[in-house]
Amino acid sequence: DTAGQERFRSLIPSYIRDSSVAVIAYDVANRQSFLNTSKWIEEVRTERGTDVIIVLVGNKTDLVDKRQVSIEEGDSKARELGVMFIETSAKAGFNIKPLFRKIAAALPGMGSLSSTKQDDMVDVNLKSSGNSYQNPDQQGGGCAC
Numbered sequence: 001d002t003a004g005q006e007r008f009r010s011l012i013p014s015y016i017r018d019s020s021v022a023v024i025a026y027d028v029a030n031r032q033s034f035l036n037t038s039k040w041i042e043e044v045r046t047e048r049g050t051d052v053i054i055v056l057v058g059n060k061t062d063l064v065d066k067r068q069v070s071i072e073e074g075d076s077k078a079r080e081l082g083v084m085f086i087e088t089s090a091k092a093g094f095n096i097k098p099l100f101r102k103i104a105a106a107l108p109g110m111g112s113l114s115s116t117k118q119d120d121m122v123d124v125n126l127k128s129s130g131n132s133y134q135n136p137d138q139q140g141g142g143c144a145c
Contacts, residue, residue, distance in 0.1 A: 012043055012047075013047050016043070016044055016047040016048055016052075017047060017048075019048065019052060020052060020053060020107065021052065021053045021054075021055070021103055021107070022041075022044040022048075022052055022053070022054045022055070023055050023057055023099075023103075024037050024040045024041055024044070024054060024055070024056050024057065024083075025057040025058075025059045026056075026057070026058060026059065026069070026074075027059060027060050028058045028059065028060050028061055028063065028067050028068065028069045028074075028087065029060055029063040029066035029067055029068055029069075030068060030069075031068040031069055034058075034068075034069045034073070034074070034077075037056060037077070038077075038081070041054055041056070041081055041083060053084070053103060053106045053107065054081075054083040054084065055083060055084040055085070055086065055099065055102065055103060056074060056077065056078045056081070056083050056084065056085045056086075057085075057086055057087070057088055057099065058071065058074040058085075058086075058087040058088070059087075059088050059089065059090055060089060060090075060091070061087050061088065061089040061092075061094060061095075062089040062091050062092045062094070071087055074087065084102060084103075084106065086098065086099050086102060
């Protein structure tokens with residue numbers, strides 16, 4: 001993540017070189033960030049050719065009243081450039097899991113992921129619940145096992 005800053009431009013090839021996936025994100029409330037995505041996608045293709053999964057991500061969809069880039073524009077650009085597309089809101093948690101599922105399904109050998117039964121999936125919840133067991137011998141936190 002270089003946040004599009006030019007001072008990190010020389011580092012980009014080393015990040016891209018061994019990658020299988022490139023997520024090119026723009027701010028839907030900032031047209032210039034959207035316009036800059038073409039050069040980043042070109043940079044990825046220059047370094048990796050077509051041997052990389054590229055996803056164009058319109059982020060910050062929670063900023064509805066500040067939107068400068070429509071979903072149609074994002075989708076159209078993705079189709080034009082031959083990349084995947086999705087809109088997200090990292091702040092609101094919107095479409096984050098679907099983004100990673102889309103990437104996983106596109107990875108070589110992962111096509112069967114979409115056919116995985118829901119019963120085989122495990123949901124990991126790291127939030128503590130009010131009913132969690134605490135060992136009375138433990139003082140001041142730590143593992144209760």
